[in-house]
Amino acid sequence: MNRTIDIEKEDSSLSHIKYQKAKDGLFKIAVILFSFITISMVFLIIGTLLVKGYRQINWAFFTQVAPDTFTAMMAKVSGQVIPGGIANGILGSLYLVGIASVLSIPIGILIGVYLSENSQKKYASLIRDIADILQGVPSIVIGLIAYIWIVVPITKSYSVLAGGVALAIMMLPLIVRSTEESLKMVPDTLKEAAIALGTPYYKVIWRVLIPSAFSGLVSGILLSVSRVLGETAPLMLATLGNPNINWNITKPGSAVPLLIWQFYNDPNMVDLIWSSTIFLMGFVLLLNLISKWIEAKRKK
Amino acid sequence: MKEIKEKETATPVMSIDDISISYGDDKYAVKDVSAKILSNSITAIMGPSGCGKTTLLRAINRMHELYPNIHTDGKILLNGDNIYEMSTINLRRKIGMVFQRPNPFPTLSIFDNVIAGYKLNGIRLKKSEREEIVETSLKDVALWDEVKDNLHSKGNFLSGGQQQRLCIARTIAFKPKVILLDEPTSALDPISTSKIEDLLVKLKKDYTIIMVTHNMSQAARISDKSMFMYLGELVEYDNTQKMFTTPSDPRTEAYLTGKFG
Numbered sequence: 362m363n364r365t366i367d368i369e370k371e372d373s374s375l376s377h378i379k380y381q382k383a384k385d386g387l388f389k390i391a392v393i394l395f396s397f398i399t400i401s402m403v404f405l406i407i408g409t410l411l412v413k414g415y416r417q418i419n420w421a422f423f424t425q426v427a428p429d430t431f432t433a434m435m436a437k438v439s440g441q442v443i444p445g446g447i448a449n450g451i452l453g454s455l456y457l458v459g460i461a462s463v464l465s466i467p468i469g470i471l472i473g474v475y476l477s478e479n480s481q482k483k484y485a486s487l488i489r490d491i492a493d494i495l496q497g498v499p500s501i502v503i504g505l506i507a508y509i510w511i512v513v514p515i516t517k518s519y520s521v522l523a524g525g526v527a528l529a530i531m532m533l534p535l536i537v538r539s540t541e542e543s544l545k546m547v548p549d550t551l552k553e554a555a556i557a558l559g560t561p562y563y564k565v566i567w568r569v570l571i572p573s574a575f576s577g578l579v580s581g582i583l584l585s586v587s588r589v590l591g592e593t594a595p596l597m598l599a600t601l602g603n604p605n606i607n608w609n610i611t612k613p614g615s616a617v618p619l620l621i622w623q624f625y626n627d628p629n630m631v632d633l634i635w636s637s638t639i640f641l642m643g644f645v646l647l648l649n650l651i652s653k654w655i656e657a658k659r660k661k
Numbered sequence: 662m663k664e665i666k667e668k669e670t671a672t673p674v675m676s677i678d679d680i681s682i683s684y685g686d687d688k689y690a691v692k693d694v695s696a697k698i699l700s701n702s703i704t705a706i707m708g709p710s711g712c713g714k715t716t717l718l719r720a721i722n723r724m725h726e727l728y729p730n731i732h733t734d735g736k737i738l739l740n741g742d743n744i745y746e747m748s749t750i751n752l753r754r755k756i757g758m759v760f761q762r763p764n765p766f767p768t769l770s771i772f773d774n775v776i777a778g779y780k781l782n783g784i785r786l787k788k789s790e791r792e793e794i795v796e797t798s799l800k801d802v803a804l805w806d807e808v809k810d811n812l813h814s815k816g817n818f819l820s821g822g823q824q825q826r827l828c829i830a831r832t833i834a835f836k837p838k839v840i841l842l843d844e845p846t847s848a849l850d851p852i853s854t855s856k857i858e859d860l861l862v863k864l865k866k867d868y869t870i871i872m873v874t875h876n877m878s879q880a881a882r883i884s885d886k887s888m889f890m891y892l893g894e895l896v897e898y899d900n901t902q903k904m905f906t907t908p909s910d911p912r913t914e915a916y917l918t919g920k921f922g
Contacts, residue, residue: 550764554828557724557760558835559753560781568781572768 410642414635422446422636426605427620434629443630447637449606453521453615456608457600458586460525465532466582472533473540474566480545489541492534503527504595512599521607521614524600528589535585543577544570576659580652587648591641593618617641674700674869675721675839679735682716682725690716692893693735698839698886703861703870705884705901707877709921713893714873718841721871722756723749739838754778757832758841762848763824765816765831772812774827775799778835798830802860822853826860833868840864842872846879858883877917881905889913 421444428436428445436443472488479485507527516522547570555569556562571578596602601613602623621637624630675698682691691713698704706714719725721737723744736743744752765774775795779786786794795812799805804826808819816827825845832840842861846854861870862883874880880887880901887901889910897904897913908914915921 548764550760550762551766553724553727553760554764554766554831555777555781556727557722557753557758558778558781558831559750560778561750564781564783569766569768573766575768 407642410635410639414637414639416442417633417636418639422640423451424448427615427623427633428630429604430627430629433627433633437629437632443632447617447620447633447640449603449615450617450620450637451640452606453600453603453619454590454617456521456614457524457528457596457616458590460521460610461528461532461589462582462586464525464529465536465585469533469536470540470571470578472537473544474570476537476541477544478566480541489538492537495530496534496538499594500527500531500592501594501598503530504598506530507595507599516611518611519599519601519613520611521600522610524596524614524616525610527595527599528592531589531592531595532585535588536581539581539584540574540578543574543581546577547573576655580655580659583648583652583655587645587652590645590648591618593622597622673697674740676738677717677721677735678738680717680720680737681734682713682720683732684728685730689713689893691720694890694895695735696888696895696898698869698871700869701865701867702885703865703872703883704886704888705880706871706873706888706890707875707880707916708888708890709916710875712890714888714890715843717890718843718871718873721839721841722753722758724753724758750782754782754835755837756839756841757835757837759825759828759832759843759845761844763821763828765819765824765827767815767817769815770813771808771816771819771827774816775830775834777831794834798834799827801833801864802826802830803856804830820853822849822856825849825853825857829857829860829864833864837868839869839871842870844873844875847875854879889916891916 419442423446425444425446426449427447428443432445433443472492476485476489504527507523507530511523511526512519551569551573552565555565560569596616596619600616600619602619603613603615605615607614617637617640621634621641624633624637677694677696677698680691680694681689683689694717706718708714716725720733721744725731725733726749733745736745738744739752739755744756765771766777769777772791772795773780775798776786776791779791779794796805799808804823807823808816808827811818816824819827825848829840829845846857849857858879861872864870865885872884884901887897887899887904888895889897889904889908889912891912897908897910899909904913905917908917
């Protein structure tokens with residue numbers, strides 16, 4: 362209906378066509394402009410961080426622990442680069458994410474396998490809904506839960522374990538859903554091929570389904586790691602922070618986002634925010650790129 | 662054909678006795694089917710869509726049990742043993758299956774695909790045994806010359822027809838007694854199809870072959886015996902030549918002359 366009216370109008374007046382073309386052009390310019398604004402945001406953020414933080418990035422930044430506020434103040438007064446680095450934060454973050462991965466990856470993959478194998482069952486859709494709800498729980502609430510479940514009764518102090526559990530709870534639904542999605546993309550014919558060879562069911566899953574979906578599983582895990590790597594709120598309530606490198610699972614540990622928060626609150630150390638943020642963003646960006654690369658390779 | 666006639670006097674390798682398969686409440690996919698399958702022959706199962714031919718084929722290696730709410734009555738004897746009393750794992754090693762679409766394992770190399778049955782079942786083989794099985798299986802399906810230089814790369818560069826022959830190699834690597842094929846050429850071009858047909862005729866020397874086909878002329882070309890199924894019933898089961906020239910049931914004749922299906 363609309364189309365016939367348009368054609369009639371175009372036939373009736375040339376100026377109308379010109380007006381339409383002008384509108385088309387304007388729309389095109391607007392689209393380009395807004396997409397440019399969006400892209401430039403990313404570059405502005407990265408640029409600002411680099412300009413503000415590049416001075417602090419040196420070898421010591423990765424190998425030494427955070428300085429105390431007095432040392433930082435002396436360096437600042439004499440116009441020097443603040444000594445020390447964020448090694449405690451980097452190692453602490455890796456430690457936390459490592460614990461979270463050990464806890465969440467096996468459970469998440471098993472639940473994901475269950476969901477994709479029994480997708481029609483009522484119990485499966487219940488689990489799926491619960492995973493979605495868990496994904497929506499504010500991170501600070503999860504921090505509180507870790508405090509009540511781990512800090513108070515088990516470790517009796519803020520601890521790496523409590524932070525790891527909090528991050529694991531956040532990673533779990535992401536891994537469950539990404540596992541389920543990647544397993545669903547494995548064609549049923551492969552499963553039938555394995556079953557027709559007399560393969561026992563657990564081996565069908567372990568030797569055929571999981572290897573076929575492997576890249577999907579890995580990229581899902583990387584994305585979930587990159588998601589929790591920047592989490593600050595739950596760690597404030599569960600892990601607290603630590604000026605030194607700590608490998609004791611029952612004691613407070615540090616993490617890069619915790620350090621950023623600490624630097625932000627200390628006027629002497631505020632310059633370290635930028636370099637720490639560069640590191641955090643770079644790391645998250647890297648994980649995202651790797652996972653995108655794996656995903657692209659898989660689709661080929 | 663002459664050869665087959667002689668074998669009819671021999672005991673059949675498989676006997677299907679009153680098989681009925683129902684889904685849920687009394688919806689029969691297969692009703693009271695009985696047939697004796699002769700060894701070293703090709704038996705074609707024909708019929709219009711939804712006539713139960715695939716369900717019957719799958720009942721022979723119990724793959725139909727993967728469907729939900731399935732109920733099976735009757736028995737199928739393989740060399741005298743009821744397959745419904747065997748473990749599915751043992752049964753499926755004796756009765757191999759090739760599917761409609763080629764489905765080699767994309768994560769495995771061509772070599773590993775051929776011996777996938779051994780690998781997936783945790784059967785350990787010596788290196789020399791592995792190599793021998795792979796070579797003879799690939800030679801049996803006439804794929805050896807095409808892939809012998811790429812045995813350890815993944816098979817995704819193979820054409821559909823080559824992939825299907827690889828799947829047949831994977832099935833015969835296990836030395837089954839019976840090979841079931843579910844419309845094995847329906848996803849292939851005419852040239853690949855004729856290669857597979859030639860291959861099946863050659864394979865019947867060592868195996869008993871049962872295939873579902875949608876393609877009547879294929880059944881006429883390569884099968885020794887044909888079943889015609891309609892609405893879950895086995896309407897006619899006879900020598901292919903006889904069925905195609907003088908069918909005894911009017912429904913078979915109507916189907917073969919293209920009146921329906």
